[in-house]
Amino acid sequence: MNIQHIAVIGAGTMGNGIAQACAVAGFQVTLIDVSDAALARGLATLGKNLERQVKKETLTGAQAEAALARIASSTDYAMLASAHLVIEAATENLPLKQRILQQVAANVSPQCLIATNTSSLSVTELAAAIEHPERFIGVHFFNPVPMMALVEIIRGLQTDDSTYAQALLVTEKLGKTPISAGNRPGFVVNRILVPMINEAIFVRQEGLASAEDIDTGMRLGCNQPIGPLALADLIGLDTLLAIMEAFHEGFNDSKYRPAPLLKEMVAAGYLGRKSGRGFFVY
Numbered sequence: 001m002n003i004q005h006i007a008v009i010g011a012g013t014m015g016n017g018i019a020q021a022c023a024v025a026g027f028q029v030t031l032i033d034v035s036d037a038a039l040a041r042g043l044a045t046l047g048k049n050l051e052r053q054v055k056k057e058t059l060t061g062a063q064a065e066a067a068l069a070r071i072a073s074s075t076d077y078a079m080l081a082s083a084h085l086v087i088e089a090a091t092e093n094l095p096l097k098q099r100i101l102q103q104v105a106a107n108v109s110p111q112c113l114i115a116t117n118t119s120s121l122s123v124t125e126l127a128a129a130i131e132h133p134e135r136f137i138g139v140h141f142f143n144p145v146p147m148m149a150l151v152e153i154i155r156g157l158q159t160d161d162s163t164y165a166q167a168l169l170v171t172e173k174l175g176k177t178p179i180s181a182g183n184r185p186g187f188v189v190n191r192i193l194v195p196m197i198n199e200a201i202f203v204r205q206e207g208l209a210s211a212e213d214i215d216t217g218m219r220l221g222c223n224q225p226i227g228p229l230a231l232a233d234l235i236g237l238d239t240l241l242a243i244m245e246a247f248h249e250g251f252n253d254s255k256y257r258p259a260p261l262l263k264e265m266v267a268a269g270y271l272g273r274k275s276g277r278g279f280f281v282y
């Protein structure tokens with residue numbers, strides 16, 4: 001199948017970024033969300049991000065306009081009938097995603113591939129929600145999607161070879177670099193990144209170094225572009241805690257226990273940039 005029309009479910013942070021990347025790469029795009037307000041918010045962000053790319057001269061004005069013209073939006077899943085690939089990027093919640101996937105499967109053509117952008121749920125378990133799980137796969141984009149070059153491709157136990165090959169092809173057409181990851185909590189990148197941040201929080205908790213010195217150490221000693229505690233503030237401490245708890249439960253291994261300081265800061269409402277205070281004050 002020649003994939004030309006991609007539908008994206010969810011117009012939030014990731015959904016509008018994925019829609020933008022697909023439209024810029026020349027795909028026909030349909031963006032779906034639950035309300036016109038959510039779609040309007042997503043499209044406004046997408047428009048601003050395209051403008052930014054034009055200002056940075058990574059796109060011409062004409063290319064940005066052509067990309068916008070390739071995007072349709074709707075609250076109606078019937079719009080999925082002509083899609084060749086549906087990428088689900090809705091709220092991270094298992095029963096909600098299972099419901100959405102069943103609704104998607106009921107509206108697409110028999111050849112259509114279905115993918116999920118989940119960060120933490122099992123691709124195998126999500127695939128089991130639909131009648132043809134062999135046409136289902138995980139494609140994990142990174143935030144902000146238009147800027148980040150990586151996509152993790154995660155096969156569920158049921159995913160067939162042609163679905164996997166098509167997912168690799170689409171990723172490359174988007175100008176991204178795919179890596180293949182197994183279906184375990186956190187896949188590859190978050191599995192390594194988040195426990196590293198959690199360890200930095202243990203180091204802070206033990207009073208071994210100040211937050212500034214921990215970040216300076218990792219920036220200058222490991223060439224990280226941003227220190228782990230500043231990155232924690234950027235991601236959101238509540239999000240990090242949820243991920244560590246999912247690892248702890250998913251692997252049933254105490255090495256993934258969340259740092260008590262992380263739990264206490266979340267309880268205090270010190271969530272990082274979004275609350276104005278985390279390891280640093282904003």
Ligand SMILES: NC(=O)c1ccc[n+]([C@@H]2O[C@H](COP(=O)([O-])OP(=O)(O)OC[C@H]3O[C@@H](n4cnc5c(N)ncnc54)[C@H](O)[C@@H]3O)[C@@H](O)[C@H]2O)c1
Pocket residue numbers: 009010011012013014015032033034035038089090091092093096100117118119120140141142143
């Ligand atoms: N934010 C990140 O950094 C990041 C990175 C990689 C992957 N992810 C994953 O991407 C997915 C989306 O995350 P996000 O940060 O964009 O969330 P978000 O909250 O910004 O957006 C979610 C969107 O889904 C919509 N939605 C909810 N129910 C829906 C339904 N029934 N039909 C259509 N749309 C519906 C919401 O209205 C909202 O617009 C999650 O699975 C998340 O784990 C997030």
